[in-house]
Amino acid sequence: MGKVFDRVNVPNDLKKLSTEELVQLSQELRQHVIDEITRIGGHLAPSLGVVEISVALHYIFDAPTDKIIWDVGHQAYVHKLLTGRKDRFHTIRQLDGLSGFCKIHESEFDAFGAGHASTSISAAVGMAIARDRLQQDHKVVSVIGDGSLTGGMAFEAMNNAGMLKTDMIVILNDNMMSISTNVGALSNYLTDLISTPMYNKVKDEIWNALGKFHDLGDKVRQGLAKLDEGVKSILVPGHFFESLGFRYFGPIDGHDLPRLIKLLHDVKNLKGPILIHALTKKGKGMPLEEQDVEKYKVNANKFHAVSPPKKAEPGAVEIKSAPSYTDVFGKTVVKMCRMNPNVVGITAAMADGTGLKYLAKEMPERFFDVGIAEQHAVTMSAGMALSGLKPVVAIYSSFLQRAYDQIVHDVAIQGIPVFFCLDRAGLVGADGPTHHGSLDLSYLRCIQGMVIMSPKDENELKDMVYTGIHYDDGPIAMRFPRGNGLGVTIKEEFERIKIGRSETIQEGNDIAIIAVGPMVDHAVQASKILLQDGYTMQVVNARFIKPLDEDMLTEICRKFEDVITIEDNVMTGGFGSGVLETIYSVSFIEKGSKKDKKFAHKIAALQIERMGLPDQFVEHGECNILYQRVGIDPVSIAAKAKMMLERRRTGGMQMLNKNNLKASAS
Numbered sequence: 001m002g003k004v005f006d007r008v009n010v011p012n013d014l015k016k017l018s019t020e021e022l023v024q025l026s027q028e029l030r031q032h033v034i035d036e037i038t039r040i041g042g043h044l045a046p047s048l049g050v051v052e053i054s055v056a057l058h059y060i061f062d063a064p065t066d067k068i069i070w071d072v073g074h075q076a077y078v079h080k081l082l083t084g085r086k087d088r089f090h091t092i093r094q095l096d097g098l099s100g101f102c103k104i105h106e107s108e109f110d111a112f113g114a115g116h117a118s119t120s121i122s123a124a125v126g127m128a129i130a131r132d133r134l135q136q137d138h139k140v141v142s143v144i145g146d147g148s149l150t151g152g153m154a155f156e157a158m159n160n161a162g163m164l165k166t167d168m169i170v171i172l173n174d175n176m177m178s179i180s181t182n183v184g185a186l187s188n189y190l191t192d193l194i195s196t197p198m199y200n201k202v203k204d205e206i207w208n209a210l211g212k213f214h215d216l217g218d219k220v221r222q223g224l225a226k227l228d229e230g231v232k233s234i235l236v237p238g239h240f241f242e243s244l245g246f247r248y249f250g251p252i253d254g255h256d257l258p259r260l261i262k263l264l265h266d267v268k269n270l271k272g273p274i275l276i277h278a279l280t281k282k283g284k285g286m287p288l289e290e291q292d293v294e295k296y297k298v299n300a301n302k303f304h305a306v307s308p309p310k311k312a313e314p315g316a317v318e319i320k321s322a323p324s325y326t327d328v329f330g331k332t333v334v335k336m337c338r339m340n341p342n343v344v345g346i347t348a349a350m351a352d353g354t355g356l357k358y359l360a361k362e363m364p365e366r367f368f369d370v371g372i373a374e375q376h377a378v379t380m381s382a383g384m385a386l387s388g389l390k391p392v393v394a395i396y397s398s399f400l401q402r403a404y405d406q407i408v409h410d411v412a413i414q415g416i417p418v419f420f421c422l423d424r425a426g427l428v429g430a431d432g433p434t435h436h437g438s439l440d441l442s443y444l445r446c447i448q449g450m451v452i453m454s455p456k457d458e459n460e461l462k463d464m465v466y467t468g469i470h471y472d473d474g475p476i477a478m479r480f481p482r483g484n485g486l487g488v489t490i491k492e493e494f495e496r497i498k499i500g501r502s503e504t505i506q507e508g509n510d511i512a513i514i515a516v517g518p519m520v521d522h523a524v525q526a527s528k529i530l531l532q533d534g535y536t537m538q539v540v541n542a543r544f545i546k547p548l549d550e551d552m553l554t555e556i557c558r559k560f561e562d563v564i565t566i567e568d569n570v571m572t573g574g575f576g577s578g579v580l581e582t583i584y585s586v587s588f589i590e591k592g593s594k595k596d597k598k599f600a601h602k603i604a605a606l607q608i609e610r611m612g613l614p615d616q617f618v619e620h621g622e623c624n625i626l627y628q629r630v631g632i633d634p635v636s637i638a639a640k641a642k643m644m645l646e647r648r649r650t651g652g653m654q655m656l657n658k659n660n661l662k663a664s665a666s
């Protein structure tokens with residue numbers, strides 16, 4: 001018998017297969033995902049855990065008419081293979097290739113786009129309401145992991161669905177893992193559901209009767225429902241979900257395809273919200289014997305997402321790379337904790353990703369993983385800070401978007417000194433638009449009293465951690481990029497950086513560039529390119545996005561006619577906007593005029609160009625290529641500077657200067 005995989009391109013192809021063929025298909029799909037993703041990189045383990053769930057869903061339901069919504073979407077690789085994207089699967093997460101998550105514009109089978117966690121039940125409730133109001137007739141199913149169920153939104157949605165009693169199915173894909181081991185009381189509850197002896201007894205003696213639940217099952221359930229709450233919580237598995245208005249089925253082995261198919265078939269037409277608790281193994285089928293780890297270049301504990309193996313060029317000498325910003329951050333926090341007993345670290349399910357794993361290891365009592373609960377993390381930190389601790393809140397730039405009102409309402413309005421550390425600021429690469437940290441400068445800059453800093457390299461990051469820990473006047477944020485530092489020496493001693501003080505990296509005479517974070521290095525490289533045309537560029541490391549260094553801006557405006565600002569944030573409302581707002585304000589011009597009578601003329605003659613991310617979501621792909629595409633790579637910066645200088649030399653700006661000077665003279 002040939003491969004079943006070769007005969008399946010769209011969900012309808014599944015419906016012609018026998019159960020045995022479906023089981024064989026699952027094995028082939030699993031192997032295909034392993035072969036491809038260990039080669040090109042991606043979220044391997046999450047998808048391997050839902051192979052059977054994906055096959056069963058597409059066998060029983062009729063997507064895209066029926067809506068299947070994947071939470072986060074990082075586990076939807078098999079779904080992609082089954083929905084017409086087999087031929088492009090090898091392009092996943094690569095420039096112009098398939099997204100690593102679900103995207104409504106990529107396929108009609110992706111009912112809802114995601115990348116961030118805990119949204120699927122809310123989206124499903126919305127679709128179910130719309131279906132009912134528009135008198136349509138289709139099913140709505142969401143698939144959510146036990147990790148994503150720790151996010152508050154998932155409960156908000158279940159609370160609402162239970163009240164509305166609308167028809168929908170939630171599949172809880174429970175592998176006891178978030179990215180690391182799942183945390184929290186709910187996680188303990190789910191484990192208890194599976195492991196308590198009482199449950200097993202019930203499962204064997206009573207609950208199995210519900211195998212025929214469409215007739216007998218309902219009666220048994222009605223009987224149990226009349227029991228005293230306390231007794232019920234022991235006897236009825238999933239009592240917690242039942243209390244929220246969901247009918248609970250499970251736990252069921254999420255890899256037993258025939259059982260899954262039967263259960264989905266049985267519940268498909270039941271009324272009201274249903275929750276199926278499927279037990280799965282994250283990374284199922286992943287060969288993790290020692291020799292395989294070597295072969296697939298993955299570590300047994302690090303398989304949530306894998307990187308492609310590095311291609312060694314023949315004869316190439318391996319260069320020891322610089323440490324990642326994340327690592328330097330994580331290790332510096334440990335040092336801060338050693339120095340100050342009140343410092344604590346907070347993460348929202350990202351101990352590894354934020355580098356707080358080092359703190360978790362050395363001082364577990366000072367490390368707090370709240371689950372995928374960014375909002376709670378922020379407000380909890382406000383409480384900690386008010387009560388004498390020094391919280392370091394380590395959350396990725398894009399995930400902190402979740403906690404915006406908490407930053408404003410619970411921290412900033414009360415002027416509480418919480419230290420926000422935003423990893424993955426700027427472009428992040430293969431994860432794409434949901435994960436690019438492209439907005440933080442804009443969303444933080446407009447919050448009254450917020451201090452925002454960004455380091456140019458890993459040594460400055462270390463000093464900014466020190467500065468942030470010692471800042472007690474209100475909230476302060478440090479944002480830094482994904483990936484490796486520049487390889488600079490990380491000094492042992494710490495330097496406290498003066499709030500709002502920039503540094504000039506190199507002097508120049510023709511044009512000035514004021515850069516933020518990793519863009520400082522791009523600016524330095526651009527200056528070398530520009531030098532080939534005989535122009536010298538002054539490079540300033542802004543260090544602070546807020547407060548801006550007004551003394552530095554005054555000096556720049558006095559010395560230069562051409563100025564560039566550059567940031568790896570959207571230009572709207574970002575660093576460059578802040579520079580423009582400041583420079584063209586009357587109070588700034590007035591202040592500058594006290595030092596320099598011609599200051600107002602100089603401001604009028606200025607040519608300022610902002611460079612940064614466009615007013616469009618940037619797709620996924622390798623950062624260096626994305627930088628080129630959006631025009632913030634060194635070559636583009638040099639070209640922009642040259643264009644500005646030649647424009648001034650050849651006419652455009654000269655005319656403007658003359659007119660301005662005439663106008664201001666008269």
Ligand SMILES: Cc1ncc(C[n+]2csc(CCOP(=O)(O)OP(=O)(O)O)c2C)c(N)n1
Nearest residue numbers: 046115116117145146147148177178179349
């Ligand atoms: C708001 C938000 N915070 C953090 C993350 C990072 N993240 C991606 S997947 C994941 C774990 C999800 O666990 P689970 O839902 O159980 O799925 P599994 O990977 O175990 O299948 C986390 C924390 C995210 N995507 N969104």
